[in-house]
Amino acid sequence: MAKVLVSDPIDQVGIDILSQVAQVDVKTGLPPEELVKIIPEYDAMMLRSGTRVTKDIIAAATNLKIIGRAGVGVDNIDVPAATRQGIVVVNSPEGNTIAAAEHALAMILSLSRHIPEANQSVKNEQWERKRFVGAEVYKKTLGVVGLGKIGSHVANVAKSMGMKLLAYDPFISKERADQLGCTLVDIDLLFAESDYITLHIPKTPETTHLINKEALSKMKPNARIINCARGGTIDEDALVEAIAAGKIAGAALDVFEEEPLGESKLRDYENIILTPHLGASTAEAQVNVAVDVAEQIRDVLLGLPARSAVNIPGLTPDVMEKMRPYLQLAETLGNLVGQLAGGRIERLTVRLQGELASTKGQPIVVASIKGLLSQALRERVNYVNAAIEAKERGIRIIETHDASIRDYSDSLHLAAQGSLGEHSVTGALLSDGEIRITDVDGFPINVPPSNYMLFTVHRDMPGIIGKIGSLLGSFNVNIASMQVGRKIVRGDAVMALSLDDPLPEGLLSEITKVSGIRDAYTVKL
Ligand code: NAD
Numbered sequence: 470m471a472k473v474l475v476s477d478p479i480d481q482v483g484i485d486i487l488s489q490v491a492q493v494d495v496k497t498g499l500p501p502e503e504l505v506k507i508i509p510e511y512d513a514m515m516l517r518s519g520t521r522v523t524k525d526i527i528a529a530a531t532n533l534k535i536i537g538r539a540g541v542g543v544d545n546i547d548v549p550a551a552t553r554q555g556i557v558v559v560n561s562p563e564g565n566t567i568a569a570a571e572h573a574l575a576m577i578l579s580l581s582r583h584i585p586e587a588n589q590s591v592k593n594e595q596w597e598r599k600r601f602v603g604a605e606v607y608k609k610t611l612g613v614v615g616l617g618k619i620g621s622h623v624a625n626v627a628k629s630m631g632m633k634l635l636a637y638d639p640f641i642s643k644e645r646a647d648q649l650g651c652t653l654v655d656i657d658l659l660f661a662e663s664d665y666i667t668l669h670i671p672k673t674p675e676t677t678h679l680i681n682k683e684a685l686s687k688m689k690p691n692a693r694i695i696n697c698a699r700g701g702t703i704d705e706d707a708l709v710e711a712i713a714a715g716k717i718a719g720a721a722l723d724v725f726e727e728e729p730l731g732e733s734k735l736r737d738y739e740n741i742i743l744t745p746h747l748g749a750s751t752a753e754a755q756v757n758v759a760v761d762v763a764e765q766i767r768d769v770l771l772g773l774p775a776r777s778a779v780n781i782p783g784l785t786p787d788v789m790e791k792m793r794p795y796l797q798l799a800e801t802l803g804n805l806v807g808q809l810a811g812g813r814i815e816r817l818t819v820r821l822q823g824e825l826a827s828t829k830g831q832p833i834v835v836a837s838i839k840g841l842l843s844q845a846l847r848e849r850v851n852y853v854n855a856a857i858e859a860k861e862r863g864i865r866i867i868e869t870h871d872a873s874i875r876d877y878s879d880s881l882h883l884a885a886q887g888s889l890g891e892h893s894v895t896g897a898l899l900s901d902g903e904i905r906i907t908d909v910d911g912f913p914i915n916v917p918p919s920n921y922m923l924f925t926v927h928r929d930m931p932g933i934i935g936k937i938g939s940l941l942g943s944f945n946v947n948i949a950s951m952q953v954g955r956k957i958v959r960g961d962a963v964m965a966l967s968l969d970d971p972l973p974e975g976l977l978s979e980i981t982k983v984s985g986i987r988d989a990y991t992v993k994l
Pocket residue numbers: 540541542543562565566569614615616617618619620637638639640641669670671672673675676697698699723724746747748749750
């Protein structure tokens with residue numbers, strides 16, 4: 470039975486889903502040295518933001534197939550290292566959207582009305598009505614940095630509270646911003662005009678310290694900053710300095726450069742509100758993310774695709790389902806052309822032909838690479854790491870589309886250039902989804918792939934087929950089917966044989982000795 474390690478607190482509903490297919494061990498708060506020791510036992514891992522899945526942990530995770538992040542941000546996982554090792558990383562992109570957006574909105578209102586300090590004051594038996602005069606958000610300008618899922622929900626609700634909306638997001642269209650009632654502006658204008666600035670961006674090299682001393686110097690004295698996105702997007706020292714000098718009016722932070730927050734001057738100011746990374750901490754969101762991620766882990770352990778894999782670009786379950794026969798075709802052809810080419814492959818060209826030409830090529834290219842590398846890497850290559858493995862081996866991948874080639878309504882052509890020469894294969898799907906190899910090295914044939922195959926390039930002359938047949942018979946190899954493809958009579962031809970048995974050692978070199986045989990290749994699919 471598969472084993473799943475749950476290394477951060479996860480709602481029980483997720484654990485129940487995983488328990489249907491695996492042994493689930495809940496071990497939270499493990500130090501990295503302990504985690505590295507036990508991780509080789511596990512097939513899957515489920516976590517929140519507490520566990521850091523570093524390169525070292527991934528290197529030790531020799532059985533790991535999937536890492537499930539019950540939340541959005543995967544910045545606590547070394548995704549490139551996981552990808553290289555063929556480990557699927559999944560998250561829950563929408564499970565906590567509302568929770569995080571509502572937390573940001575609560576922060577905006579708490580900052581405006583001094584809720585945390587006023588609450589504390591009353592509990593301290595004070596009644597300080599003058600001290601806590603607040604500000605209304607109505608007709609104030611809210612600058613939304615990052616107009617994705619959470620930023621959009623914040624914008625929607627803020628609009629209904631009568632706020633004017635500015636947004637900065639270089640990857641969002643003007644139409645989308647217009648739909649949300651936001652004016653898309655450059656970041657400096659947003660800094661200069663906003664009364665409230667709320668961050669809803671991932672932490673990337675571009676967003677690290679996006680709010681720094683210079684940015685803070687551009688803001689209005691009544692500006693208030695809210696960060697319920699990611700620690701490190703604000704330079705905390707610069708923020709403290711700006712608050713201390715009265716350059717901005719306040720800040721509300723749920724996320725920090727270091728978590729848990731250590732010694733920090735952020736605690737010293739009444740107009741800085743701090744919460745301990747609570748954005749996703751609602752009962753509803755925790756159920757959502759636990760179910761979302763546990764279901765994906767269960768599916769992957771059962772050999773099904775994950776719906777929100779962050780490191781299998783373009784291969785969503787929908788695409789997988791629709792494209793499955795073509796992916797199978799691409800894998801088979803990749804495997805075949807890789808074996809025909811042999812040696813070190815330098816270039817793989819993938820051409821989508823006929824009606825297939827109008828399809829997005831990426832999934833088919835990935836499947837072709839997976840097939841190509843499968844002889845060398847066996848089960849180590851999968852949809853996650855195929856492209857990266859090809860890149861690391863210096864294999865150039867070329868994708869082309871040609872709708873004008875219509876031997877079949879749609880077909881796929883692969884050519885592999887390697888240290889031993891170039892070979893090409895073409896294949897198509899029959900109406901029942903069966904695969905046919907329709908061309909090898911430019912010679913038209915029509916054979917189904919089979920476990921054991923023999924291909925020869927020979928001179929088209931009487932007797933040659935009989936010789937090969939009797940040679941195979943003398944080694945007790947049964948021929949399931951045979952096809953010859955030629956371009957001209959008595960010119961060169963290709964023979965494709967499907968065999969019931971593998972070719973015994975030594976037989977291939979006997980075949981190449983037959984007069985008229987130029988080349989022979991044995992293939993295992
Ligand atoms: P999302 O991917 O839907 O949106 C992120 C947006 O940021 C995208 O529209 C993207 O175009 C934009 N963006 C990327 N780089 C940018 C840049 N340099 N400048 C401006 N915009 C940029 O993600 P989401 O679900 O809305 O989550 C937003 C953030 O909130 C993430 O960092 C996520 O990890 C975090 N989050 C925090 C909590 C919490 O508990 N505090 C909960 C959920 C999500």
